[in-house]
Amino acid sequence: MIKDLFDLSGKKALITGGTHGIGLAMAKALAYAGAEIIINGHTPERLENAINQCESENLRAAGFLFDITDEKAVFKNMTEIADKIGPLDILINNAAVHKRIKLIDYSFRDFQEVVNVNLNAQFLIAREAAKMMIPKRQGKIINMCSMMSELGRETTGAYAAAKGGLKMLTRSMATEWAEYNIQINGIGPGYIKTDATGPIAEPGNPIHDFIIDRTPAGRWGRPEDLQGAALFLASKASDYVNGQILYVDGGMLATLGKPSTSR
Numbered sequence: 001m002i003k004d005l006f007d008l009s010g011k012k013a014l015i016t017g018g019t020h021g022i023g024l025a026m027a028k029a030l031a032y033a034g035a036e037i038i039i040n041g042h043t044p045e046r047l048e049n050a051i052n053q054c055e056s057e058n059l060r061a062a063g064f065l066f067d068i069t070d071e072k073a074v075f076k077n078m079t080e081i082a083d084k085i086g087p088l089d090i091l092i093n094n095a096a097v098h099k100r101i102k103l104i105d106y107s108f109r110d111f112q113e114v115v116n117v118n119l120n121a122q123f124l125i126a127r128e129a130a131k132m133m134i135p136k137r138q139g140k141i142i143n144m145c146s147m148m149s150e151l152g153r154e155t156t157g158a159y160a161a162a163k164g165g166l167k168m169l170t171r172s173m174a175t176e177w178a179e180y181n182i183q184i185n186g187i188g189p190g191y192i193k194t195d196a197t198g199p200i201a202e203p204g205n206p207i208h209d210f211i212i213d214r215t216p217a218g219r220w221g222r223p224e225d226l227q228g229a230a231l232f233l234a235s236k237a238s239d240y241v242n243g244q245i246l247y248v249d250g251g252m253l254a255t256l257g258k259p260s261t262s263r
């Protein structure tokens, strides 16, 4: 039934890095659509705060504190999720780290950390989720890509390398897992005002104003702007969509932009 296209009743959804910002906004969207949400974080206070927020809104939420780059911890916690809550129906691979440093100054250690969190760990979590979904012949995996899956910006080289790789990993997952009725897609946020973009998202910061010029919508995005895309890719509405990156960017990727004088 059309009215049920976006109904997630009975679904179990894991959102990594879901304790704040875009991750928490998407987690709430799935919960309001009926899903039982599982929020992963690696900061105890933030995880507790996120669960308290969900409970205050009468949303079913469980918290799992683990480092997504620790293979043993991932295996232990994904097994516990399956045993205690049930096999996952939906995964939003959202956890990320960002270090804005010019490549010439990037330490190898920092570069490795950014790629490890933003790409390697995404594979690790998705592989464990797919192991739960394949036997059920049903599942939804959403990998959080970025404008940096398509574009460079100075000081974001490590992040772009990882997010570009995540775009291709998404397509590769679709290639291998779509036959099990698992839909694997990505969401590419534009410039969204969050803790992660904090310093550059402040009016008066040259990058803030540059982004406004480069965004046809003429504004920075809000975490809530991602909720519709997350719900679409987590629901029956996207059962024949696979390997796609849905950019929620206010039109940024559609244009060269226009000089601020024309606004």
Ligand code: GCO
Pocket: 098, 100, 145, 146, 147, 148, 153, 156, 159, 188, 189, 190, 191, 192, 196, 197, 200
């Ligand atoms: C930056 C931003 C980007 C983010 C943005 C676009 O420093 O340019 O943080 O790297 O990914 O949200 O997706």
